[in-house]
Amino acid sequence: MQEKPALKLNGYLGIIVSLLLIGLAAFLFISTDSVGPALIIPVLLIIAAILILSGITIVQPNEAKVLTLFGTYVGVIREQGLWVAIPLTIKSRVSLRVINFNSEKLKVNDLEGNPIEIAAVVVYKVSDSAKATFDVEDYEEFVQIQSETGIRHIASQYAYDHFEKETDMSLRKNSDEIADFLAQDLQSRLAVAGVDVIEARIMHLAYASEVASAMLQRQQAQAVLSARKVIVDGAVGLVKSAIEQLADEGVVELDDDKKAQMVNNLMVAIVSEKGTQPVINTGSIH
Template identity: 45%
Template sequence: MKQEKNIIPTNGYIMLLVLLGLFILAIVLVVGGVPLALPIFFICIISLRGFVLVNPNGSRVLLLFGKYMGTIKKNGLYWVNPFYSKNKISLRASNFDSERLKVNDKLGNPIMISTILVWRVTDTYKAAFDVDDYKNFVRVQTDAAVRKLASMYPYDNFADEGHTEDITLRSSVNEVSEALEKEVQERLAMAGIEVLEARIGYLAYAQEIANAMLKRQQATAIVAARHKIVEGAVSMVEMALDQLGKKGIIDLDEERKAAMVSNLMVVLCSDKDASPIVNAGTLNH
């Protein structure tokens, strides 16, 4: 397989002066009636096609009747063989925001996902000749990499079903971005393209399950909050009984302790303010 070959052709400004001198010479010969003026004019006109301008972070791939001759990467004005074909390939960093794709995550849930890719060409030979259209190649391979990545990780963890993955698409941003960048780089290496950054630009459940998954997330959050509330309430009741017993404020039998625990748990775990009832009689009433 051929590799990229960097060349620095003839300085364009020097050739511009040479052609200008030939053109003046041809004019002088025409005035003098010398037949040699016509071939000189023809050479000057043909030579004008040899000038090539390379902008910063740009390149020109040179071909001579289908044969690769080299790549000009250094910016400036140059002169090359007038019969060279000069294909322009940008070396600047480019952004690519993929379309939102509907794919299934690791658990089979349909999700919508897109990626933002920053890339640039590093090998002009591979970009020009190893793939048909390197820009379209970037788009297609990026979509394929995103589909593969989405199938490797779940959208989120659901402890109630026993799914406790360490890496998820929603929460593990850095890990998922690294995996996506590596996957895309492997696919685009054959086109001489370097991936500068790859990250998820959009992530959400598909419309048909979005409402159900939202309710599920809300229910999971409520259960987790209730668990914390009950855990705190039990600690507070335990502390209250322990302090009452140590200070001898009141002597409670098991039945009264059970009633007190029940009342305190209701007050502490309720999501509404308690409405106290004042007992004007004895503890037994």
């Protein structure tokens, strides 16, 4: 099905014509004394007025009226106002306004098999009212079911978080990219219903309750290891710089044993979480 404009006329003009036809029929009926064939014309005029009035419809802003005549699709009226459409047509209202859909919290397994809870908000609007009316049973229900299906699909394609491979995409770190992928996936699913996806974004993301505690401990351990690595890398640089500066300026001659002892002392002093107490060598006492 494709949306096409329906034949229509100005509604105010249609009302005026209908009133004139009714008034003319009333005049002819009153002025006619006989009850025979002379009454056919007033009756026909009244039928014509009723047919015109049956086509009267009001279209609100950001709304469309889909018209069917005896089971046949005849077109769509998108322009707001009062219109006269084809008589005896059934007029179905379709909203063209932007709609927000908040999904339920879905429990799915991510790429690594960890159970997570995820929910998203989908912003959409109807772009083809004919498809929304005839190609699916209920386009709003269709959007809800397909949105939840798309969210489950995207959630299973990526890990909640990557602990070993920091360069890989994850649901937590790459929220903007995941939102774009989700919107594209939903658009391909909802195109059959004549719906345009404006935005799709994850609004809730968390580990499932049964693994949340273990994953929190894992995140904390990973953070501690990352911080330790930064400290050790910095300490190695400081120790190397100190030894090279002492050697270049000739402050003290260091053999391999003294260098090893100095490296050990400096590394302990820098890396240790607790404050270290310096030991001052004052030489031997005679």
